[in-house]
Amino acid sequence: MTTTPTDLPRLEVCVGGLRMKNPVTTASGTFGYGQEYDRYFDVSCLGAVTTKSITLQPRPGNKPPRLVETPAGLLNAIGLQNVGLDAYLAEKVPFLRAKQVPIIANIYGKSADEYAELARRLEEAGAADAIEANLSCPNVHDARRARGAVLVSQDCDAVAQYTRVIRSATRLPLFVKLTPNVVDIREPALAAQESGADAVCLINTLLGMAIDPETRRPKLSNVVGGLSGPAIRPIAVKMVWDAAQVLKIPIIGMGGICRAEDAVEFLLAGATAVAVGSMSFRQPDAAVAIIRGISDYLVRHGFSDVCQIVGKVRL
Amino acid sequence: MTEEVFVCSPSIREQRFLLECAVVSNDPVAPSHYRMRLHGPEIAAAAVCGQFCMLEVSKTLQPFLRRPMCFERIHPPTFDVLYKVEGEGTRLLSQFLPGQRISVQGPLGKGFPICSGVRRHILVAGGIGVAAMPALAEELVRRFAAVPEVVLAARTRDDVINEAFFRELGCHVQCATDDGSWGHRGLATDLLEQLKPEAQDCVYACGPMPMMRAVAALTAASGAMCFVSLEAQMACGDGACLGCVVQAKEEREGERMVRVCLDGPVFDARVIDWEAQDDNDAD
Numbered sequence: 001m002t003t004t005p006t007d008l009p010r011l012e013v014c015v016g017g018l019r020m021k022n023p024v025t026t027a028s029g030t031f032g033y034g035q036e037y038d039r040y041f042d043v044s045c046l047g048a049v050t051t052k053s054i055t056l057q058p059r060p061g062n063k064p065p066r067l068v069e070t071p072a073g074l075l076n077a078i079g080l081q082n083v084g085l086d087a088y089l090a091e092k093v094p095f096l097r098a099k100q101v102p103i104i105a106n107i108y109g110k111s112a113d114e115y116a117e118l119a120r121r122l123e124e125a126g127a128a129d130a131i132e133a134n135l136s137c138p139n140v141h142d143a144r145r146a147r148g149a150v151l152v153s154q155d156c157d158a159v160a161q162y163t164r165v166i167r168s169a170t171r172l173p174l175f176v177k178l179t180p181n182v183v184d185i186r187e188p189a190l191a192a193q194e195s196g197a198d199a200v201c202l203i204n205t206l207l208g209m210a211i212d213p214e215t216r217r218p219k220l221s222n223v224v225g226g227l228s229g230p231a232i233r234p235i236a237v238k239m240v241w242d243a244a245q246v247l248k249i250p251i252i253g254m255g256g257i258c259r260a261e262d263a264v265e266f267l268l269a270g271a272t273a274v275a276v277g278s279m280s281f282r283q284p285d286a287a288v289a290i291i292r293g294i295s296d297y298l299v300r301h302g303f304s305d306v307c308q309i310v311g312k313v314r315l
Numbered sequence: 316m317t318e319e320v321f322v323c324s325p326s327i328r329e330q331r332f333l334l335e336c337a338v339v340s341n342d343p344v345a346p347s348h349y350r351m352r353l354h355g356p357e358i359a360a361a362a363v364c365g366q367f368c369m370l371e372v373s374k375t376l377q378p379f380l381r382r383p384m385c386f387e388r389i390h391p392p393t394f395d396v397l398y399k400v401e402g403e404g405t406r407l408l409s410q411f412l413p414g415q416r417i418s419v420q421g422p423l424g425k426g427f428p429i430c431s432g433v434r435r436h437i438l439v440a441g442g443i444g445v446a447a448m449p450a451l452a453e454e455l456v457r458r459f460a461a462v463p464e465v466v467l468a469a470r471t472r473d474d475v476i477n478e479a480f481f482r483e484l485g486c487h488v489q490c491a492t493d494d495g496s497w498g499h500r501g502l503a504t505d506l507l508e509q510l511k512p513e514a515q516d517c518v519y520a521c522g523p524m525p526m527m528r529a530v531a532a533l534t535a536a537s538g539a540m541c542f543v544s545l546e547a548q549m550a551c552g553d554g555a556c557l558g559c560v561v562q563a564k565e566e567r568e569g570e571r572m573v574r575v576c577l578d579g580p581v582f583d584a585r586v587i588d589w590e591a592q593d594d595n596d597a598d
Contacts, residue, residue: 032555039331039553052557060571065593067548067558072377074550081557081572230376258376281550282371282380284333284420 009298010305011291013047015250015273016198017173018102018130020047023306024263024291027254027277028053028106028132028177029078030228033092034099040284045291048102050275051092053134055108056118058084068210068219073229073256074278075208077222080108080140085121093127102129104175108137112162116169123170131172135162136179136204138226153178153204159191167196175252177201180232180239189243189251201252201275202243203236228278230256237269244270244311258286260293267294270311330361331423331553335416339393341409345476347400348443349409356392358421364389364450365544365581368396368421369552372407380550381420382408385447385521385580397446397476423552424580427451427519427542429458434515436463437539438486439530441503441522445469445476447544451519452484462487466506468522472497504529514538520584524594531584541584547575562591 011022025048031037034049043049061081068075083091088105096103105128109115115133122128135153152158153176163176176192178185180203189200205226210219218224236255243251253271257263258279266274279286294306303309336355344350358368369381382404384396400409411417436455438448445467455461465481468491475497481488489506490498499506503526512518512534520530521544534541549559554577563573563586573579573586 030551030556036551036553036555039329040333061557061560063562063591064560064572065548066560067550067556069378069380069548072379074379076550076556076558078557081560229379278379278550281552281556284551284553 007299009295009303011295013272013306015173015252016130016175018048018104020102020273022047022291023267023273023294024287025050025104025252025273025275026280026287027275028134030277030280033088033096034101035092035095037280037284038095038099041288044099044101046101046287047273047291048104048129049096050104050132051088051106052082053080053106053108053137054085054088054118054122055080055082056085056114058082058087063221065219065221066225068225070208070210070227070229071231073227073231074281075210075220075225075227076205077220077225079222080137085118089125089127093125103127104130104132106132106134106177108134108140112165115162115166119166119170119172119174123172128172130175130198131166131170132175132177132201133162133166134177134204135159136177138179138181138205138207138224151179151181153188154182156187156191159188160195163192163195163197173198175199175201177204179204180235180255181207185239185242186246189247193247193249197249199250199252199272200243200247201254202239202271203232203255206232206235228256230258230262232256233262233265237265240266240271241269241313257290260290260297263290263294264297264309267306267309268311268313272307272310331420332357332361333418333420334358336419338411338413338415338417340413341411344397346473348397348474348476349400350387350395350397351408351411352393352395353417353419354393355419358419359389359391359394362386362389362394362422363426364454365426365447366422366424367552367580368419368423370396370408371418372404378404378407381552383423383549383552383576385544386422386450387446388449388453397443399443420552424576425578427454427544427581429454430517430540431459432515433517433540434513435510435517436461437466437507437510437512437516437518438463439466439468439503439507439518439520439522439526441468441526442470442474444520444522444526444544447521448519449477449480452481452486456484464510465489466491466503466510468492468503468506468526469497470494502526502529504533507533512537512539516540517542520544524592527584528589528592531587531589534584542581543584543587544581545575545579545587549576552576562588564588
């Protein structure tokens, strides 16, 4: 059977006010600022580009070694190395705007006020179409954590407080990215929803560690790092499913998506959109094949709109 | 020596390919060492010496990441990579048969700068670091009709690779082995010291971190230019993941960290903070 363009299923989704022409974006930190991958494919075909975390000031990141490959995945402790807000606005945004691809700007601050300032300035500069607040980076040691505090997203009160403060600073769609290192993912997800988030992003990396038996030293200079890749996918799918049972706001699902079938798994579990993460390291144009593959899946199963499969796992 | 820090040139080309290349041959050249010749006209035509490519060693997701391999030789339409079997990725690579296809991403990174007006070109390779040198030697001979000095260091005689190749190319070759089974018993840097590098000379080095640190110190003292090809764990190979950074001596454009994949893998030795580099020593 040949399909004419009108037979193609509708892929457009709306995530907390952000319209995406297809449900595929990139996971923060795995896609630079988009330009790095435009050498391999036209990034304007993506539903959105999610940027590397942006901080108010440039950050040098952690000392090397920052990466170690693990079974079906990798551990990283980059430590939010990034160019900082000013350079992001001056050097990175023009490319993405010229591409006319929606920008999900991932932000990280040392306090709720810093997140709010980032969101405000990004909105003022027209440099984001949605804000993704990274409340869950496992690899930075800020003053808050030095006082013994856990990650913001491991503390529901903190999630609520940070979300409220950021919410009051911007009218852009606000996404909150959460850590899977919690007892019950529903709690921080609900805290984000009740405090004004438009969507939650599940999941950030899982904390992990690797030791070299020969040297008896940790393989990462940061000792521990965040685990990503297909190794974590079943955990991520389960967390998306858990959260989808209780949330009214949409979920962007991520964690080890390598192929279209993986993306479909997340959609069936209840994600409205998905992000391709570490697989872009292995296959720079992985997202393209995933977009095409989702469309093929919908055709094969007789669906005319991707929204028809969101949350439709058959129990 | 000029005061200006040399920013490595052969122009980083924006051209990238992601192609399935046919394996022409994949043969052992020394114990645990293999050379894979790949047919990839586009990649071979775009590549310069010192650059690298990323090979997908398995169609499954384990191992997950590609393996970075520098171009050992670039002879369009083919190119060679030389590798040592050390882990699962290189073990899988060694099982490829002629005619099979492998996904190659490249060419990547900045290669060796080719400087004119150099009195002597001195190539120093330790262990598998020799993989970076044949393409460079060929380029120097082709471009300047130079007679490069080549220092090859390895554990034992069996591990000395490419000696005959460099001799046939017209290089002046000296070898060092840890056990004295071939050439000088001792280190590459012993031989480099005997060559007495001077300010008009250019040294190119690739090998274990302690060797490169020593080469950098020796050349800095003598005023010779020195370019090193570094290795690092990397995920994307093209500047996005920021996983392969090494510490630079000074901040450049606000960055203390430089990426081996995109800012390198070849660096002016003066750029690198050698004291900060880990030897990954087993005790």
